[in-house]
Structures are given as C-alpha cells and as structure tokens.
Amino acid sequence: MSVLVYIENVEGTFKKSAFEAVSYAKAVADLAGQDIIALSIGQVEESELNKIGTYGVSNVVTVNTDQLGQFVNQAYASVIAEVAKSKNASTVILSNTFSGKGLAPRIAAKLSAALGAAATALPTVDGNKWQIKRTVFSSKAIATEELSADKRVISLSPNAFEVKENPVSVSVENFQPNVAGSDLSTVIKDIVRATDKVSLPEAEIVVSAGRGLKGPENWGMVEELAEILGAATACSKPVSDAGWRPHSEHVGQTGIAVSPNLYIAIGISGAIQHLAGVSASKTIVVINKDPEAPFFKVADYGIVGDAFEVIPQLIEAFKAYKNS
Amino acid sequence: MPDTTSKITFSDNNSTFNSAGVQFIINPYDEIALSKAVELAEGGKGTVTVLHVGDASSEATIRKALAVGADEAVRVDAPARDAWFVANQIATYAKDQNFDLILTGRESIDYNGTQVPAFVAELLSIPSVSIAKKIDISDSSATVEREIEGGKEILTTSLPLVVGTAEGVAEAKIPNMRGIMTARTKPLNVIPAVEVASLSAIKSYETPAPRSTVKLIDKDNVAQLVELLHSEAKVI
Numbered sequence: 001m002s003v004l005v006y007i008e009n010v011e012g013t014f015k016k017s018a019f020e021a022v023s024y025a026k027a028v029a030d031l032a033g034q035d036i037i038a039l040s041i042g043q044v045e046e047s048e049l050n051k052i053g054t055y056g057v058s059n060v061v062t063v064n065t066d067q068l069g070q071f072v073n074q075a076y077a078s079v080i081a082e083v084a085k086s087k088n089a090s091t092v093i094l095s096n097t098f099s100g101k102g103l104a105p106r107i108a109a110k111l112s113a114a115l116g117a118a119a120t121a122l123p124t125v126d127g128n129k130w131q132i133k134r135t136v137f138s139s140k141a142i143a144t145e146e147l148s149a150d151k152r153v154i155s156l157s158p159n160a161f162e163v164k165e166n167p168v169s170v171s172v173e174n175f176q177p178n179v180a181g182s183d184l185s186t187v188i189k190d191i192v193r194a195t196d197k198v199s200l201p202e203a204e205i206v207v208s209a210g211r212g213l214k215g216p217e218n219w220g221m222v223e224e225l226a227e228i229l230g231a232a233t234a235c236s237k238p239v240s241d242a243g244w245r246p247h248s249e250h251v252g253q254t255g256i257a258v259s260p261n262l263y264i265a266i267g268i269s270g271a272i273q274h275l276a277g278v279s280a281s282k283t284i285v286v287i288n289k290d291p292e293a294p295f296f297k298v299a300d301y302g303i304v305g306d307a308f309e310v311i312p313q314l315i316e317a318f319k320a321y322k323n324s
Numbered sequence: 325m326p327d328t329t330s331k332i333t334f335s336d337n338n339s340t341f342n343s344a345g346v347q348f349i350i351n352p353y354d355e356i357a358l359s360k361a362v363e364l365a366e367g368g369k370g371t372v373t374v375l376h377v378g379d380a381s382s383e384a385t386i387r388k389a390l391a392v393g394a395d396e397a398v399r400v401d402a403p404a405r406d407a408w409f410v411a412n413q414i415a416t417y418a419k420d421q422n423f424d425l426i427l428t429g430r431e432s433i434d435y436n437g438t439q440v441p442a443f444v445a446e447l448l449s450i451p452s453v454s455i456a457k458k459i460d461i462s463d464s465s466a467t468v469e470r471e472i473e474g475g476k477e478i479l480t481t482s483l484p485l486v487v488g489t490a491e492g493v494a495e496a497k498i499p500n501m502r503g504i505m506t507a508r509t510k511p512l513n514v515i516p517a518v519e520v521a522s523l524s525a526i527k528s529y530e531t532p533a534p535r536s537t538v539k540l541i542d543k544d545n546v547a548q549l550v551e552l553l554h555s556e557a558k559v560i
C-alpha cells in the first residue's frame with residue numbers, strides 16, 4: 001500500500017500549496033507506515049520536479065502527454081485514479097485549490113474511496129478508520145470526520161499545514177496513461193491572471209478594506225500597504241457589490257474563505273457573514289473609527305482611528321521596518 | 325441551510341448539530357443556481373426542474389423555488405446524509421431525464437464541501453465546473469468562466485454539463501405575486517431515495533477556541549503595532 005500525492009503546477013511551476021500537500025502527504029505516509037509517490041501532470045521541467053525531493057519524497061511520476069498540456073478535470077481525475085491503481089495507492093492526497101475541488105470528488109468516485117475534503121490537520125489512522133478535521137458552518141465550527149472505506153482521498157486546505165524540509169534525491173518515472181476521448185471534451189480558451197498580484201486564497205498576508213473607505217478612489221493606500229507587505233488585497237461584500245473592487249476580492253461566507261497568517265481589516269464592521277470567511281486567519285488586525293465595531297471582538301490587535309489618518313502612518317511604519 | 329446569522333451549537337456530546345431555534349433558508353449559492361436556470365429557460369427556451377433531497381419539512385422552501393420560476397419539483401424523500409449520498413440521488417434521477425445542464429451551488433454554507441457538482445458529473449460521466457463565475461449556453465456547448473488562484477479561466481465544454489455556481493453567475497430572483505400563486509399548483513413529485521453505502525461520517529464537532537481579547541494600540545503610535553506583529557505574533 002502507498003500514498004499518492006498529486007502536485008498541481010501553475011504554468012510549469014509548483015506553488016507553496018503544492019509543497020504543503022507534499023509535506024502533508026509525507027507525514028501521512030509516515031503515520032500509516034506506507035511508501036509515498038508524487039504525481040505531476042503536464043509540462044514541468046526536471047529542475048522543478050527535483051524540488052519535490054526537498055520535502056522528503058523521492059519517487060516522482062510524471063505524465064506529460066500533449067493531450068494533457070492543459071487542465072481538464074475529467075481527464076486529470078482519470079489519470080490520477082489510473083496511477084493510484086497502478087501504484088497500489090490506498091490514499092490519494094491533493095491540495096484543496098480551485099482545481100483540486102473539481103478533482104477530489106471525481107477521484108474518490110473512481111476509486112470507491114471515502115472523500116475527506118478540506119482537511120486542516122494530519123489525520124488519525126486506525127486501520128481503515130481515518131479521522132480528519134475540517135471547518136464547517138463557514139468556519140463557525142470544526143468537525144471530526146471519519147473515513148471508513150479501505151481507500152480515501154484527502155484534500156488539504158491551503159495554509160493549514162506548514163511545509164517541512166527533509167531533502168532526498170528524486171527519481172523521475174514517465175507514465176503513459178490511457179485517456180479516453182470522452183474525458184477531453186473541455187477546452188480552455190483563455191487564462192487571465194493578475195500577474196502582478198498575490199493570489200488571495202493562498203496569500204500569507206491579506207489587507208482588506210470595507211465600506212469605511214468611502215469610495216474606490218481611496219484604494220490607493222490599501223494597495224500600497226499590500227505591496228509593502230507582499231500581501232493580497234481583499235474587500236467586504238458591499239464593496240464588490242458596488243463595483244468598487246472586483247468580485248474576486250470579496251471575502252466572507254458568500255465569497256472567498258481565507259486563512260492567512262495575518263489579516264488586516266480596514267473600515268470593515270465585522271458582520272458575522274464577513275467573519276465567516278476570515279476567522280481562520282492566525283492573526284487579525286482591525287482598524288476602525290468606531291470602538292464598538294464588532295470586528296474588535298475577534299481581533300488580536302486593534303487601532304481605533306480614522307483609516308485616512310492611520311493607514312498612511314502605518315505605511316510609513318512598515319516601510320521603516322522593511323528598511324531596518 | 326441555517327440562516328447566515330445563526331448561532332451554531334451542538335448537542336449529544338457535540339455529535340449533533342442543534343437545529344432548535346435555527347431559521348432555515350435556501351443556500352445562497354443554490355439561489356444563484358436557481359436564478360440562472362430560470363433565466364436560461366425564460367421565453368420558452370427550456371424547462372427547469374428543482375430537485376431537493378430532504379424530508380417533508382422542506383416543502384415550503386421547495387414551493388418558494390417554484391415561485392421563483394421553476395416548472396416542477398422533485399423531492400427525494402430522505403435526509404441529506406452527506407455529499408456522496410446527495411450526489412447519488414441527483415445522478416440517479418438525472419440519468420434518464422436528458423437534462424442539458426445541472427446546476428448546483430458551489431458549496432453549501434453549512435458543510436462547505438464543494439463536492440456535489442463533481443460527484444454528480446463523475447457518476448454521469450459528463451464534464452463539470454465546480455466553481456463558476458459566469459455561464460453562457462449556446463446550442464450544444466457552454467462557455468464557462470471559472471475561478472482559479474489569482475485569476476480566472478475561460479473554457480468551452482460540451483453539454484450535458486454540471487456547474488457549481490458562485491457569485492456573479494446571476495442576480496438572485498425574488499418571487500412575484502403571480503409566481504407565488506402559480507407555485508401552489510405546480511407538480512411536486514416525491515420519490516424514494518436509492519441506497520448508497522456510507523463511506524464517511526462526522527463524529528463530533530468543536531467550536532474554535534475564542535481569541536484572547538484584543539490588544540488596542542494608540543492611533544498615534546502605529547509603530548508599536550509593527551513591533552508586536554514582528555516580535556509577538558511573529559507574522560512579519
């Protein structure tokens with residue numbers, strides 16, 4: 001029996017969430033006393049594949065056929081399941097990214113495996129009974145879920161598990177899958193990436209602002225603060241509803257759920273639906289002119305003050321810190 | 325779904341969600357899916373069937389969906405045990421119905437799994453997009469914008485198709501008086517559930533540890549915040 005970890009690449013490179021999945025899978029394999037194999041699909045250079053070894057995995061399988069040059073969830077799920085079967089893997093691990101969310105259920109169904117989605121910690125292993133933890137009720141609670149099938153697919157939430165270095169040398173095996181034409185009826189027309197920006201779901205620091213900023217013309221200071229910190233920008237729902245910011249920045253119960261190390265909320269009241277998407281952040285800083293704003297109740301640090309005075313000072317203070 | 329402002333508590337030694345006193349609403353993402361379906365079918369271009377897995381207590385909610393503009397409803401008479409169970413019910417019903425499009429919400433706001441759309445599509449061997457921001461349908465294909473980390477991807481795919489809808493796909497529709505009147509007489513068929521082996525189960529719940537009380541920093545001394553984030557919180 002072995003553990004198979006699928007590592008997603010973005011245009012040929014592995015992101016931090018991919019290495020988190022590798023580190024997690026290595027720890028799971030150690031827990032279960034099993035071998036570990038990593039799988040990469042698509043065009044990835046050998047030098048990039050070698051990075052997988054940094055996190056303790058030496059057996060790397062690559063599938064690099066023309067057909068699979070771009071992500072098609074049906075076809076990728078078939079390949080991952082095929083490799084899992086051929087390598088006798090009883091556990092498949094992947095990152096719970098946007099693409100991962102489309103893959104994990106399909107892989108589980110193909111393998112008749114139990115699905116543990118969006119795990120936030122290492123599982124407990126007792127024979128075929130595995131238990132994972134995940135957040136439910138929009139981060140208002142944490143559930144312990146038991147996976148009781150003899151196979152399981154676990155997707156790992158980004159930012160939930162720290163990468164762990166444990167360097168080994170890598171051996172790469174090319175695998176030729178059998179992909180059915182019916183799995184390839186989806187064609188990607190275009191990919192639009194805001195290349196100069198940090199991706200919000202994976203960001204370690206998020207600077208977020210709400211209606212307290214009065215209008216879109218005032219976001220310059222939010223972006224400047226984010227840039228100094230290497231942070232992603234986010235906003236509350238009314239801000240994106242009003243078109244001040246794009247929908248892709250909307251965090252909360254009906255937007256993106258984030259779990260950065262640091263979440264800075266500026267001019268956001270802290271409505272329960274907003275908190276649902278951000279309360280998993282490790283440290284929360286709230287800047288609001290109203291000392292009664294509910295957000296202060298869940299914050300670690302707070303500044304009661306006018307954002308238009310505080311943010312420029314904060315920008316200077318962070319600049320000084322970065323230069324020191 | 326419990327209303328978004330609900331206090332979430334558990335009973336039976338933290339093993340069961342406590343629904344007493346909780347107001348239930350249609351999952352906001354499912355409302356988007358329903359609104360998109362009604363929009364696509366408008367003007368006689370198609371029909372919309374609403375499917376719900378749950379017991380009879382949900383019928384008022386199903387009537388609300390009919391009032392928004394669905395043509396008929398099906399209720400699979402069983403508690404929605406988990407995503408795999410629900411997906412099997414949907415796929416079993418859909419198998420011989422020739423639907424062009426199956427829309428679900430991107431996730432439920434209680435269990436937040438984002439599992440149902442891809443499970444259903446896999447069971448039916450058809451394409452899927454789990455988190456879509458925009459859907460355009462032409463005769464036999466769909467153009468879908470899906471969210472990816474730090475951007476978006478635009479893809480075309482064949483029908484039939486399963487899509488999990490997110491914000492932006494459609495404006496939530498509110499039932500009008502005529503809708504509410506006609507909803508009463510629209511068909512609502514109750515069918516039995518198919519058996520599905522259970523592969524996973526939630527054993528217990530815990531509520532996250534409360535944060536220690538907020539440390540307030542004077543607005544004229546923001547450098548102290550920077551210092552605390554570095555030396556105490558260790559996040560910069």
Ligand SMILES: Cc1cc2nc3c(=O)[nH]c(=O)nc-3n(C[C@H](O)[C@H](O)[C@H](O)COP(=O)(O)OP(=O)(O)OC[C@H]3O[C@@H](n4cnc5c(N)ncnc54)[C@H](O)[C@@H]3O)c2cc1C
Nearest residue numbers: 210211212236237252253254267268269273274289290307
């Ligand atoms: C079903 C449902 C789902 C929802 N989902 C979401 C969601 O996913 N995400 C989300 O964010 N919301 C969501 N909401 C909306 C939510 O209830 C709140 O209305 C929203 O979060 C408020 O946004 P805000 O804090 O930016 O604005 P407000 O509530 O208007 O707060 C503005 C804040 O800015 C402060 N302020 C004003 N001026 C200044 C200044 N000069 N300097 C500093 N502070 C200042 C004010 O004191 C106030 O606290 C949802 C609502 C519903 C009903």
